[in-house]
Amino acid sequence: MKFYGLIGEKLTHSLSPQLHKTIYKRTSTHAAYKNFPVPADQVEQAVNSLRVLSISGSNVTIPYKETVIPFLDEIDPTAENLGVVNTILNTNGYLKGFNTDYEGFGLLFKRRNWDLNGRHVTILGTGGSSKMVVQYVKDHGAKSITLVSRSSKAVLENSLITYKTYDELSDSKGDYLINTTPVGMFPNMSASPVTAETITRFNACIDLIYNPLETTFLKQAKDQGKPAVNGLEMLVGQAVKSVEIWENRTFSETLVEELVHDYTHWKEG
Template sequence: MKDLEELREEIDTIDKQLVALFEKRMEAVLDVAKYKIKNSIPILNAEREKQVIEKNIRILKNKEFSNAVEDFFKSVMSISRNLEAHNMPDDKNIGKQSNIENFEPKIEDNVKIEADKTQTKSTLFGLIGEKLGHSISPAIHSKLYKILGMNAVYELFEIEKKKLEVNFKALIANGVKGLNVTIPYKVDIIKYLDEISVEADKIGAVNTICFKNGKVIGHNTDYHGFGKMLEKNNIPVKNKKIVVLGAGGAAKAVIQYFIDNNAKDILLVSRDKKKAAENFKGTKIIDYDELKALEQGDVIVNCTPCGMYPKTEISPVDENCIGKFSSAVDLIYNPKETLFLKYAKEKGIKAVNGLYMLVGQAIAAEELWNDSTIDENIVDKIYQELL
């Protein structure tokens, strides 16, 4: 058996070969980028990437490495797409975005989507919710489509509660390729799905819907977006005392993240403890009067819509309550500074809004819809542009 130094020397030799081949591949990628610019071809080709992965798994001698090879090529292709995007002219909109004409974002029964009358059809994605006037999701997805050269549009679909089922089915019938879900439908939508992913099942809420192999499948990318936001802002979770305000679908993802990342104590605050107890089994629930008696905590998270545009003059809790914590996180991103966060800054504690979470969960949804991996630098780029 070879000793450790011999094995390391062998790996070093292989690494040199890998670097040489990687450099050669990137040079080829740049040639591909030039061809795509010249012929107005989108950067992202999910079907092609899928074929590349399957083809390379087939030639593996040791099939135990199949998952590792898949991860390897997803990373390589993500790097390749990013390199292509950086070499696209800023004013070059590859895969020109078409408009969807005669389509009202607020949809009703028997809705019909009138596709564009140009030669190139845009792939349709969108967001389902009750009140969406504040949403900047279209801006996030449009920026991504421009970076990746995708021929796609992202629409807002305002739906009344009593018309959720009929309008959801109408969107499916009219060929929407992917949907996000927001307040107040993250739980209600589940009954209309064929299946939900492991993480969505564990959380009990869905914010992303995919259409795969004839099935309607629910996922939850809020979880991942929330985690990225905490990491980005250096807010530790392990062994910390956490307070979560609100008992909706977003709170489910937030609490699950805290559980999975070993928070010491998690308190859910709700005006209706009985109803919250039905939806958050195993979670300690208190009301707002009990919260006032709390002496100290580490992180307080607002998962309610309280303070969201246009009603920006209110906060779910007062400045004295917020001052008991070292970090305050508000999932609201419009306005950028809610009264809740203003109180936090005045108390000299870390204050973070939900914008990075919004971008993170949006990119994760696009990865699911397009069977692809998107470079994390793109998340940061879009976030900075929105700031």
């Protein structure tokens, strides 16, 4: 039996162990998966433990998707371009990093036939997940991208990307408003990264959070009749892709559709 897991800081909210158990069962994969909560000062030791304990692979979640990179032997071109790793493959002690969030995030648009070409996108947060979202919307033709953080960033603006603080959102509007921050995640579910008034100026809202399925941010959007999507599809998509990498297999799109359906109802029930 092979062993896999999830490296992160606070993992009590994570659905990954249950999700991976379901994937392994439905694909007849002989494997097990568990959470590896890691303090911030022990990330290097955690990555090295994959080698020592012969753990065949690991997912990586916030806030370590960038932190783990220096401790890997190789980075896949997609992950290197993003500067973000969420999946590690261990091949006889040789650790290679990948990013499967990119493909998982794309499911949110593909399953709804949502078009990014020529659209105006505002992204809340500037961490590892934000970098992935920025690259995806750039790759799919976004006309403008606004990155929002709590404080001004000492970065150069270019013709596509501008930077704002939350205090500067009063004049912002656009097609998609995407939350990549943990604000509103279990257990602090009453919080929202923006006001309901801000949401009125956008056509659709996406929250990468999946626990709860409906964050306050998404409820605000739905109350206004806006399309609102959580991060469950992204979670499922990246998990399936991770298993494909670890097991060197390819699964059908039907598996993703079944998992999205089942886990939406499983979480609600």
